[in-house]
Amino acid sequence: MTAAPPRGAQGLLPEGLSDRLPPQAEASARLARKVLDTLAAHGYDRVMPPLAEFEETLIGRLKSARAQDLLRVVDPVSQRTLAIRPDMTAQVGRIATSRLAGAQRPLRLSYSGPVVRLRANQLRPERERLQVGAELIGTDSVAAAVEIVNVAIEALQAAGVTGITIDFTLPDLIDTLAAGPLPLSEDEIESVRAELDAKDAGALVALGEGPAAYLPLIEAAGPFHAAMEKLEALDIGGALASRIAGLRAIAKPIGWDITLTLDPTERHGFEYQLWFGFSIFAEGFVGEIGRGGSYAIVRPDGSEEPAMGFSLYPDPLIDAGFGRVEARRVFLPIGHDGEQAAKLRAEGWQTIAALSEGEDGAALGCTHWLEGGALSAY
Numbered sequence: 001m002t003a004a005p006p007r008g009a010q011g012l013l014p015e016g017l018s019d020r021l022p023p024q025a026e027a028s029a030r031l032a033r034k035v036l037d038t039l040a041a042h043g044y045d046r047v048m049p050p051l052a053e054f055e056e057t058l059i060g061r062l063k064s065a066r067a068q069d070l071l072r073v074v075d076p077v078s079q080r081t082l083a084i085r086p087d088m089t090a091q092v093g094r095i096a097t098s099r100l101a102g103a104q105r106p107l108r109l110s111y112s113g114p115v116v117r118l119r120a121n122q123l124r125p126e127r128e129r130l131q132v133g134a135e136l137i138g139t140d141s142v143a144a145a146v147e148i149v150n151v152a153i154e155a156l157q158a159a160g161v162t163g164i165t166i167d168f169t170l171p172d173l174i175d176t177l178a179a180g181p182l183p184l185s186e187d188e189i190e191s192v193r194a195e196l197d198a199k200d201a202g203a204l205v206a207l208g209e210g211p212a213a214y215l216p217l218i219e220a221a222g223p224f225h226a227a228m229e230k231l232e233a234l235d236i237g238g239a240l241a242s243r244i245a246g247l248r249a250i251a252k253p254i255g256w257d258i259t260l261t262l263d264p265t266e267r268h269g270f271e272y273q274l275w276f277g278f279s280i281f282a283e284g285f286v287g288e289i290g291r292g293g294s295y296a297i298v299r300p301d302g303s304e305e306p307a308m309g310f311s312l313y314p315d316p317l318i319d320a321g322f323g324r325v326e327a328r329r330v331f332l333p334i335g336h337d338g339e340q341a342a343k344l345r346a347e348g349w350q351t352i353a354a355l356s357e358g359e360d361g362a363a364l365g366c367t368h369w370l371e372g373g374a375l376s377a378y
């Protein structure tokens with residue numbers, strides 16, 4: 001597969017925003033279609049939320065979501081602040097708890113579209129990305145996690161992705177332990193999180209006795225089974241035991257060709273996920289190409305509805321050539337037989353009809369030309 005040229009437009013477009021040209025634009029649509037078809041086959045119905053909405057509905061819908069990284073505009077019509085969506089999960093949550101509040105649970109919804117964030121980072125310089133995903137609303141059970149993880153894997157495999165790694169995490173682990181068996185003060189929670197992120201054992205121990213109890217969590221990371229044994233050895237009762245059993249049940253049906261890892265305290269990108277989270281990596285790609293987990297949607301009356309879902313960010317795959325198919329293109333000279341051309345299109349050929357004498361079919365990307373009723377290869 002050939003790498004695409006860099007996507008910048010040298011000053012014509014704002015930093016982090018770019019055009020998709022042929023053939024990647026078509027490849028992008030084809031890849032999204034493949035993922036959506038897999039989701040539809042598992043009963044996920046598509047929704048299309050708008051590109052922008054009121055800022056407060058965009059951030060208020062998911063428990064613990066924050067208003068960071070939003071590209072905002074003041075709407076002269078409503079005089080209110082709108083935000084361009086940075087993520088479609090909150091929008092799907094809004095739909096599920098408003099217009100589809102009466103729909104049967106569990107409710108399965110899918111989506112595909114661009115999302116925008118305020119700032120790019122070094123790893124991902126683009127500010128607009130394609131997001132394709134699924135949300136399972138009404139439960140955050142282990143069974144729901146099993147379905148979501150496996151549908152995500154199937155969707156990527158249908159798109160031709162191999163060398164998939166799933167990295168499990170327990171996003172609310174520190175909060176849960178700090179509120180129970182391994183108490184920490186508010187200040188300590190933040191410091192413990194920072195040192196666990198940095199995987200700095202020395203600094204963690206230096207924080208004091210309470211924080212030092214979290215040390216084994218640094219060790220409990222890496223290949224899934226070995227890391228799980230270390231997590232189990234922590235043995236701090238109920239909260240952890242149910243999560244460990246959950247993770248084992250989720251891992252069980254995953255195919256041998258998928259690499260499983262565990263990083264129980266990983267929280268990068270997990271802003272609102274609760275008991276379960278996972279990142280998806282593919283061999284040869286830097287950074288995650290997808291992410292998912294459990295979360296809670298806040299209903300208009302303040303009560304909460306559990307949910308589970310995942311989102312894929314396929315742009316790096318498209319840049320690498322996934323979704324491309326070599327077109328069979330035939331050049332139709334002036335005066336060709338229109339019926340025969342229609343027949344060729346019905347057979348899957350793309351046709352390029354000459355508009356004037358002397359056009360060069362090969363230069364226009366054709367692999368064949370039609371002459372005297374027969375096809376010849378260039």
Ligand SMILES: N[C@@H](Cc1c[nH]c[nH+]1)C(=O)O
Binds near residue numbers: 291
């Ligand atoms: N939308 C989340 C992933 C997710 C979907 N559902 C639950 N979590 C993200 O992109 O980070």
